[in-house]
Amino acid sequence: MSAVVLLVLVGGLGAWLLTREQPAAAATVTATVGVETLRETVSAQGTLEPAKGSTLTFPVSGTVTSVRVEPGDTVRRGQVLAVVDDAALVAVRRAADASLTAAQEQLAEHRSDGSSDVQVAADEAAVVSARAALADAEADVSAARLTADMRGTVTAVGLSVGDVVGGATGQGAATTEVAGVELVSTGRFVVEASVAATDVEDVEAGQQVELTVTGVDDVVYGTVAEVGMVAESSDTGAAVFPVTVEVTGTRDDLYAGTAATLTIIVSQRTDVLTVDSRALTSEDGRTYATLVTDEGTEQVEVTTGAVSGRSTEVLSGLAEGDVVMVATFTVPAGDGAGGRGSGGFGGQVPGGQAPGGQAPGGVRGGAGGTGQDR
Numbered sequence: 001m002s003a004v005v006l007l008v009l010v011g012g013l014g015a016w017l018l019t020r021e022q023p024a025a026a027a028t029v030t031a032t033v034g035v036e037t038l039r040e041t042v043s044a045q046g047t048l049e050p051a052k053g054s055t056l057t058f059p060v061s062g063t064v065t066s067v068r069v070e071p072g073d074t075v076r077r078g079q080v081l082a083v084v085d086d087a088a089l090v091a092v093r094r095a096a097d098a099s100l101t102a103a104q105e106q107l108a109e110h111r112s113d114g115s116s117d118v119q120v121a122a123d124e125a126a127v128v129s130a131r132a133a134l135a136d137a138e139a140d141v142s143a144a145r146l147t148a149d150m151r152g153t154v155t156a157v158g159l160s161v162g163d164v165v166g167g168a169t170g171q172g173a174a175t176t177e178v179a180g181v182e183l184v185s186t187g188r189f190v191v192e193a194s195v196a197a198t199d200v201e202d203v204e205a206g207q208q209v210e211l212t213v214t215g216v217d218d219v220v221y222g223t224v225a226e227v228g229m230v231a232e233s234s235d236t237g238a239a240v241f242p243v244t245v246e247v248t249g250t251r252d253d254l255y256a257g258t259a260a261t262l263t264i265i266v267s268q269r270t271d272v273l274t275v276d277s278r279a280l281t282s283e284d285g286r287t288y289a290t291l292v293t294d295e296g297t298e299q300v301e302v303t304t305g306a307v308s309g310r311s312t313e314v315l316s317g318l319a320e321g322d323v324v325m326v327a328t329f330t331v332p333a334g335d336g337a338g339g340r341g342s343g344g345f346g347g348q349v350p351g352g353q354a355p356g357g358q359a360p361g362g363v364r365g366g367a368g369g370t371g372q373d374r
Contacts, residue, residue: 028325028326028327029325029326030292030323030324030325030326031275031276031278031279031323031324031326032321032322032323032324033273033274033275033314033318033319033320033321033322033323033324034273034274034320034321035271035272035273035274035320036272036274036311037268037269037270037271037272038268038269038272038274038306038308038311038313039265039267039268039269039308040202040265040266040267040268040306040308041263041264041265041266042195042199042202042203042263042264042266043261043262043263043264044193044194044195044243044261044262044264045193045194045259045260045261045262046191046192046193046194046243046245046259046260046262047191047192047193047257047258047259047260048189048190048191048213048247048254048255048256048257048258048259048260049189049190049191049192049256049257050152050184050185050188050189050190050256051185051188051189051190051246051247052150052152052184052185052188053155053182053183053184053185054149054150054182054183055180055181055182055183056081056146056147056148056149056180056181056182056183057146057165057166057179057180058082058084058143058144058146058165058166058179058180059140059143059166060084060089060140060143060144060166061084061164061165061166062084062085062086062088062089062144062164062165062166063084063085063162063163063164063165064082064083064084064159064160064161064162064163064164064165065083065084065085065161066082066083066161067081067082067157067159067160067161068080068081068082068083069081069082069154069157069181070154070157071154071155071156071157072153072154073153073154074151074152074153074154074186075148075151075152075153075154075183076148076151077148077149077150077151078147078148079147079148080145080146080147081146081147081148081154081181082145082146082159082181083144083145083146084144084146084165084166085144086141086144089137089140089141089144090141092137092140093134093137093138093140093141095137096130096133096134096136096137097134097137099130099133099134100127100130100131100133100134102130103123103126103127103129103130104127104130106123106126107120107123107124107126107127110123111123146180146181148181148183149183150183150185151185151186152183152184152185152186153183153184153185153186154181154182154183155182155183155184156181156182157181157182158179158180158181158182159179159180159181163179165179166179184256187250187251187252188247188250188251189246189247189251189254189256190225190244190245190246190247191209191211191222191244191245191247191260191262192242192243192244193242193243193244193245193260193262194232194234194240194241194242194243195227195240195241195243195264196238196239196240197231197238197239197240197241200227200241200243202266202267203224203227203243203264203266204224204227205224205225205226205227206223206224207223207224207264207265207266208221208222208223208264208265209221209222209223209224209245209262209263209264209265210262210263210265211245211247211260211261211262211263212260212261212263213254213258213259213260214258214259214260215255215258216253216254220247220248220251220254220260221247221248222245222246222247222248222262223245223246223248224243224244224245224264225244225245225246226243226244227241227242227243227244228241228242228243228244229241243262243264245262245264272313273313273314273315273318273319273320274308274311274312274313274314275289275302275311275312275314275318275324276310276311276312276324276326277307277310277311277312278310278326278327279324279325279326279327280302280304280312286301287301287302287303287304288300288301288302289302289317289318289324289325290324290325291318291322291323291324292323292324292325297325300317300318301317302314302316302317302318303315303316303317
């Protein structure tokens, strides 16, 4: 019987030794020193907005006779959006034309009959004034047709047939609060973002920006258009500065109001010698790397520069093509922390306790049973 107990105990201890968690151990891989493009960036959050927007209204008085668009319509530059009755405007233009003709005839007559210089000068001024009045009248007639000032999408229409616009009044005439048509640019966007006060001094107009836009897989590119000079307060009360970024090109996969994460490239250098930052160690204020050679390994002192991601600039101590050791940590094969492991022999160890105390890890028997690692 004692031999059976001893066999079960040895089997249980063997299973524990094979399955117990081992401490994480340092493993070594290598990295090659090389050249790459090193960038310094500033991150920001923002929201897509149409690049342009405008509210178009009639600059002349009149009654609306036609509204030719509705919200959601796409319009081209110069397209007629609405029209007001221009009968009165045309009459004013005819009168202005007649006044100019009369002024020109009077000037010609006084020049031919030898009138005084004062009279001729007065006639010339009258012609100039009449010509300006005619130009204004012609512009007013043209303004009776409200036209789009850009290619875009109609977002609101505050006009209806019968409305009186442009300050004109009349009994029974309907009025509107927004007597116009609102447009936003189509396919052209900007991002209104906020940059922390500690970073804004590095941001300037013309810098390239990479945008990660919600719902868009590809990177979207843009350019810093404007950096605000007056600080604002963020939701947390921190000082931030407004930055406007123009999205490059025309996009049909972007939508106003969508959130975007900005990576503003404030500095970029090419052909910079770099090494994996994990290959570097510090001691007594100095930086070292372990160089791998044909003869073995050698610790060398390294002078470093800028850090970008996992790469560190090498100013001296290493050369392109050098191989260095990179220390990493690996989890041992087996259950892992808090994992579950297979049980050993069927049945519990007789007496419930191994000689000298309980088996580490609380190893218990039971066919197909489990044991919790410590």
